[in-house]
Amino acid sequence: MSAPGAAAEANAAFRRRVGAGARTVPVVFDLATRAGLDSDASGARGLVGRCGVPVDSIDDMRVLFGGLRLGRIFPTLAADASAAPLLLLYQLVAEEHGTPARRLAGAVRNDVFRGPLDHGPGGLPLRSRLRLAMDVVAYGLAELPRWQSLSVCGHRLAGPGADPALEIARTVAGGVEYLRAAAAAGLDAHAVVPRFSICLTAGATARESRARLRAARGVWARTTRERLAPGLPAPRLYVRHSRLDPPSAPPRPRPPASAIEAAALALLARTDRPGGALTLLGLDGGAGRPAPRPALRPHPAADALRARQSERLAKLRAWRIQSAVDEALRRLHGAAESDDNVLYPMKEALAARATVGEVCATLHTAWAPGLR
Template sequence: MSAGRTAEGDNARFRKLVAEGATTLPVAFDLPTRAGLDSDMPQALGLIGRCGVPVDSIDDMRVLFRELPLDRVRPTLAADVSAAPLLILCQLVAEEHGTRARRVVGAIRNDAFRGFLAGGAGGLPLRPLLRLAVDVLAYGVAELPGWRCLSVCGHHMAGPGADPALEVAFTVAGGIEYLRAAAASGLDADVVVPRLTLCLAGSATGAENRAKLRAVRRVWTRTVQERLTAAAAVPRLYVQDPRCGTAPAADRPRAKAIEAGASALLDRLDRLGGTLAVVEQGLGDESLGRRREPPPQPRPHLSSAVLGARQTERLAKLRAWRVQPAVDEALLRLRKAAQGDYNVLYPMKEALAAKATVGEVCAELRAAWGTRRPHPGPY
């Protein structure tokens, strides 16, 4: 069985990539970190270092980015519920390196829908997650203009085995919900769209990918104009396959079929109460005529015990050396911001700079916003 990931190991890999000329650093975090759990929490048992690196605090992020030129490389952070604190930790470390925040460039996977669907019992409810995603976006616009801070993981929303029409429909619907939420917070579509990425699953052929991308562009443009009465550009599109490009004439009939199917499904989503209601209530594929099995639960791995002991020791030292009253005060300000309408990333930055942990920060958000309840739906 392979060993779990560590900040030291990933840092060595990143430095090698940079030495070879890489300008993008893909950072994957382990399952507890993505769920907003510290490595010494009972729920993290057996999962530390699985599928990515554990990052519990600024100390771990310092190790992860040690000796890396954050003014010249682009980190891409694969986060979920913990996107906000991980983005802040990256900013704090960059500033320690002497790089001004406005010069740091990167991207973070920050999808409220994915975080909700993958969160399980104990995760944040969908609407607070949507508010948090918009807070991240607004913070990025003001403080980190070089970052792409919002995404829609359409392949995850639609579910394994979904046909292209369903995937396109859910992807566009998720993007529209972000535009609405951002508008309610005072952000214009022309500010949101350049920082939004629509992610699609790769298909078996390049022709299928090209048809899907053409359909997404057309459905997005029409839906924004009809439902938001706005003329917004198409966001950045990402598909998990390089064989894309512009759809040639031979692919256009297929693109039109996907477009028609996606438009019909968007209308059905509206009749079901809208995207938020469909995802919150677990209607999804089943209500749209498709059924899927729940995703398998991750299996604990043997090396996690060793990594867990190491991370627990690091956390104990962190808590012993930090100024606890400063941490407590910053966390209290964070909770009050979450209970009100203030952007939570500003007090979150204070807390993380004072050496609060990712788990402690996310615990304050859960205390303010509650947790989702499990439901019997297909999600």
């Protein structure tokens, strides 16, 4: 549960962090925002303020980053399904501060292979999620040259208790699928690879973590050379400690990097068969998906924060020019039904004070009307 002060308190924490000399600013949005729900939506009950800060519109993003010199910090946005609108809201606020997009640097967590969140409405189909991710990448290449806009969260993708070989195989499979989608969208793989990062579960020791990273680099190099193109660089690889394994879990074997690499390559060989990649990624409806989150317990602060956010949304809708919002959302819907990049009309809609929930609902209406 985040602190009940929402964007204002998060902004104060950011200022203290930057004032102490930090440049990286981690930003975690709440479960409702990450699921593409406005705080006053019926499906957001119990999710507002959970695990992060709610951001419903440009008004909240202005509060969240007020007083910060955005050309000098590196925010990391944990955005999930709402990566596109949250990235655009950050850009809009930066431009209001007088910082041009080309000077902005940062990263957004935008891993389509994690699937829909465990809470909130049904997610978009995988093909639509890939389309949106490639639109984000193409927009970044054109407008935000210093921004990382893709990620593969291997530590979540593999599920709790997965061995390093399975985690690396699934993670590399996800990266390869990104590059295939990029090629289908007419993007250069050499330009796309620097745009995404790979996160793996840390080992029990620093030595074990280094072995996993060496194995992942080897698997990446061989797989992309054989299946895509020679000479592709490796994406940014890093490890993080998993919160999914129970503290009492027994010690796991610690194979050397060569053994991990060989086992991961053997698993990846299965993706040569039709449907193999989806099976390995756990996206075929079978086993291998991360365990669902436990049910959330009621929290009084969540209801109070939802009430405050709902009041802010009511004021925003009362004061904005609704006809401009409606027209911008119509253009967004038209772009989604065509091959146009949806981020350009999405930015116009958000600038007109459309909400995160409204732009996400527009995409669902165009791409998956039966899921929302």
